[in-house]
Amino acid sequence: MEIKYIEYGTKEYEENVKLRVDVLRRPLNCDMDEEERAFEKEGAPIVGLYDQGKMVGAGVMGFVDEEQIEIKYMAVSEEMRGKGVGNAIMDELEDYARRNHYKKVVLVARTGVLPFYEKRSYITLGEAYEPGFVPVMHIRMEKELKE
Structure with missing residues (x-):
């Protein structure tokens, strides 16, 4: 498996x-x-x-401020779940954050995948809620990064 950074607007982006x-x-x-x-x-x-x-996993980050970066999207194709794809993407995204001197990664996760993020030392913040864009419960999470 191989991770690649993708440029906006390219065929790979689509x-x-x-x-x-x-x-x-x-x-x-x-x-x-x-x-x-x-x-x-x-x-x-x-x-x-x-x-x-074949692309089997995707991750996208968004800039928050000088100390925090957010994982905005994380997706793994159904046939590749449980095969380390999600962890490989998260490893790369967290490494990107460290390389760029962010102190914290934040995200909003579907409650059904909380165990995945909790195993990666993310903690929940506040109560679960249903955002306007999809009818699934979500919860905010964060992880303090160590150098």
């Missing part, structure tokens, strides 16, 4: 968006509009994880 929509939105009869992804035009770190040339 592949990344399609994977995210297929995994995160289509099962809920929702879509992901361009406005929702507008921040990605500003140099957001976008990664794809490839297995035998």
